Amino acid sequence: MKGARLLDPLAGLGASTLGLLAAIGRVAFYLASTLSHVLRPPFYPREFLAQLMVIGYFSLPVVGLTALFTGGALALQIYVGGARFNAESVVPQIVAIGMVRELGPVLTGLMVAGRVASSIAAEIGTMKVTEQIDALVTLSTNPMKYLTVPRVLAATIALPVLAAVGDAIGIFGGYLVGITRLDLNAATYLKNTADFLETADVISGLVKAAVFGFIVALMGCYHGMNSGRGAQGVGRATTNAVVSSSVLIMGANYLLTQLFFAT
Amino acid sequence: MIELIDVHKSFGKKHVLKGVNLRVEKGESMVIIGGSGTGKSVLLKCILGLVRPEKGRILLDGQDAIRPSDRDAFLARFGMLFQGGALFDSLPVWQNVAFRLLRGALKRPREEARRIAIDKLARVGLGADTADLYPAELSGGMQKRVGLARAIAAEPEIIFFDEPTTGLDPILAGVINRLIRGIVEEMGATAVTITHDMTSVRAIADRVAMLHDGVIQWVGPVSQLDNSGNPYVDQFVHGREEGPIEALR
Numbered sequence: 001m002k003g004a005r006l007l008d009p010l011a012g013l014g015a016s017t018l019g020l021l022a023a024i025g026r027v028a029f030y031l032a033s034t035l036s037h038v039l040r041p042p043f044y045p046r047e048f049l050a051q052l053m054v055i056g057y058f059s060l061p062v063v064g065l066t067a068l069f070t071g072g073a074l075a076l077q078i079y080v081g082g083a084r085f086n087a088e089s090v091v092p093q094i095v096a097i098g099m100v101r102e103l104g105p106v107l108t109g110l111m112v113a114g115r116v117a118s119s120i121a122a123e124i125g126t127m128k129v130t131e132q133i134d135a136l137v138t139l140s141t142n143p144m145k146y147l148t149v150p151r152v153l154a155a156t157i158a159l160p161v162l163a164a165v166g167d168a169i170g171i172f173g174g175y176l177v178g179i180t181r182l183d184l185n186a187a188t189y190l191k192n193t194a195d196f197l198e199t200a201d202v203i204s205g206l207v208k209a210a211v212f213g214f215i216v217a218l219m220g221c222y223h224g225m226n227s228g229r230g231a232q233g234v235g236r237a238t239t240n241a242v243v244s245s246s247v248l249i250m251g252a253n254y255l256l257t258q259l260f261f262a263t
Numbered sequence: 264m265i266e267l268i269d270v271h272k273s274f275g276k277k278h279v280l281k282g283v284n285l286r287v288e289k290g291e292s293m294v295i296i297g298g299s300g301t302g303k304s305v306l307l308k309c310i311l312g313l314v315r316p317e318k319g320r321i322l323l324d325g326q327d328a329i330r331p332s333d334r335d336a337f338l339a340r341f342g343m344l345f346q347g348g349a350l351f352d353s354l355p356v357w358q359n360v361a362f363r364l365l366r367g368a369l370k371r372p373r374e375e376a377r378r379i380a381i382d383k384l385a386r387v388g389l390g391a392d393t394a395d396l397y398p399a400e401l402s403g404g405m406q407k408r409v410g411l412a413r414a415i416a417a418e419p420e421i422i423f424f425d426e427p428t429t430g431l432d433p434i435l436a437g438v439i440n441r442l443i444r445g446i447v448e449e450m451g452a453t454a455v456t457i458t459h460d461m462t463s464v465r466a467i468a469d470r471v472a473m474l475h476d477g478v479i480q481w482v483g484p485v486s487q488l489d490n491s492g493n494p495y496v497d498q499f500v501h502g503r504e505e506g507p508i509e510a511l512r
């Protein structure tokens with residue numbers, strides 16, 4: 001009896017490890033299945049365009065505001081840090097590289113995770129719970145092709161565009177703060193930014209954003225499709241979609257940064 | 264012809280179907296009755312492959328229905344009214360009804376699909392003004408009828424109706440009963456209907472099957488419903504509290 005109780009935490013650890021491995025397996029399977037459906041007809045261009053609007057266009061305000069404030073704050077912080085060794089003039093360069101390589105894509109990914117992964121999971125979860133997914137199947141429509149593929153494609157394409165817009169707005173935010181609050185020269189600021197940034201910086205940021213978009217939509221769809229029964233099930237699916245996509249974004253961000261480090 | 268042979272299905276520890284045997288002939292109207300929660304809806308979902316039975320065989324015209332060689336072609340023969348309607352909330356009513364006609368093998372021009380949808384809506388007693396509403400804007404009975412219109416829109420040869428008249432007033436229920444009967448008689452469709460409404464049973468059925476405790480307890484022509492000699496059917500048809508079926512389930 002006593003031994004059994006001592007082993008309890010161990011058993012719990014074992015069970016959660018197995019649970020995690022099983023979840024990874026299911027997600028990997030879902031991923032493979034999504035990829036296998038992307039290229040095979042039928043295609044649903046109407047759904048794709050609608051999702052492009054929902055995921056891309058309607059995320060613009062959120063992404064734009066986040067980037068604007070972050071760029072401004074970044075300029076102030078770098079100024080403070082730079083002043084400690086008389087390097088205030090690096091503000092434009094560091095703001096640019098910080099936004100384009102890191103904060104632009106990551107913040108866009110996280111904001112879209114909050115906005116889009118949740119709504120995808122809630123929508124598909126509700127469809128699952130109210131038998132709409134079953135109805136799709138009986139109407140000879142594959143839910144993977146009709147629901148998952150358009151969302152995943154749209155997010156993968158929309159996120160780099162959003163991140164590019166975010167990059168520009170973030171740099172603009174830094175510029176505004178730089179010339180109004182930090183007395184930096186406007187022309188020099190722009191010139192330094194433009195001279196400093198390399199194509200590889202921009203590309204690596206946009207590739208990150210595409211991967212984040214893929215993660216957000218995949219997690220939203222996966223948790224929606226595997227939603228439990230009832231309103232509670234949908235609620236849990238929504239939370240799981242946001243949490244898992246945020247964590248995966250941060251993990252993927254590190255791996256991708258490592259990958260692009262040399263370039 | 265649909266044939267179920269010794270079909271078993273459990274959810275966790277709950278053994279819902281415990282060896283169902285049933286034959287539905289081509290062109291007949293079969294009605295399945297049985298207590299709430301006995302697995303009638305699950306039975307229909309097994310035939311459509313939405314739920315996979317653990318054991319047993321399901322044949323459609325002698326071909327395996329659980330793993331059909333061409334699932335699209337297989338499903339194209341069916342129409343299904345879900346118990347809860349299962350309308351797509353993101354689409355207006357007419358696109359729900361014409362779903363099959365707007366994409367895939369049966370695709371037609373949008374105006375034609377819309378015309379067919381409005382025609383089907385009229386057959387279930389809904390005016391053309393409902394066509395552009397969204398499902399969330401409809402009453403429960405209207406949603407059910409839109410689901411019905413969607414099930415029959417592509418004129419499938421086999422149609423499943425899961426409780427087509429629950430939530431409808433008696434006049435509309437009569438309209439729906441006659442519609443289902445008409446589809447079977449005029450279009451030669453095969454229909455399997457689940458209902459708790461004995462008036463519907465008598466209006467729709469050629470034959471009646473009673474599901475209880477995971478097996479089909481009785482199958483017979485509707486004319487024998489009142490003198491089936493089966494205690495389950497007797498209790499159910501007369502709505503008695505005493506009998507082999509426990510009221511508390």
Ligand SMILES: Nc1ncnc2c1ncn2[C@@H]1O[C@H](COP(=O)(O)OP(=O)(O)OP(=O)(O)O)[C@@H](O)[C@H]1O
Binds near residue numbers: 274297300301305
């Ligand atoms: N996806 C599922 N997961 C777990 N249990 C399920 C699932 N679907 C059905 N069940 C269970 O199977 C049993 C039969 O359900 P079913 O919906 O077939 O009943 P029914 O005969 O159609 O009842 P009603 O007349 O009330 O619609 C129920 O106990 C239900 O809880």
Ligand SMILES: [Mg+2]
Binds near residue numbers: 303304305346425
């Ligand atoms: Mg049911």
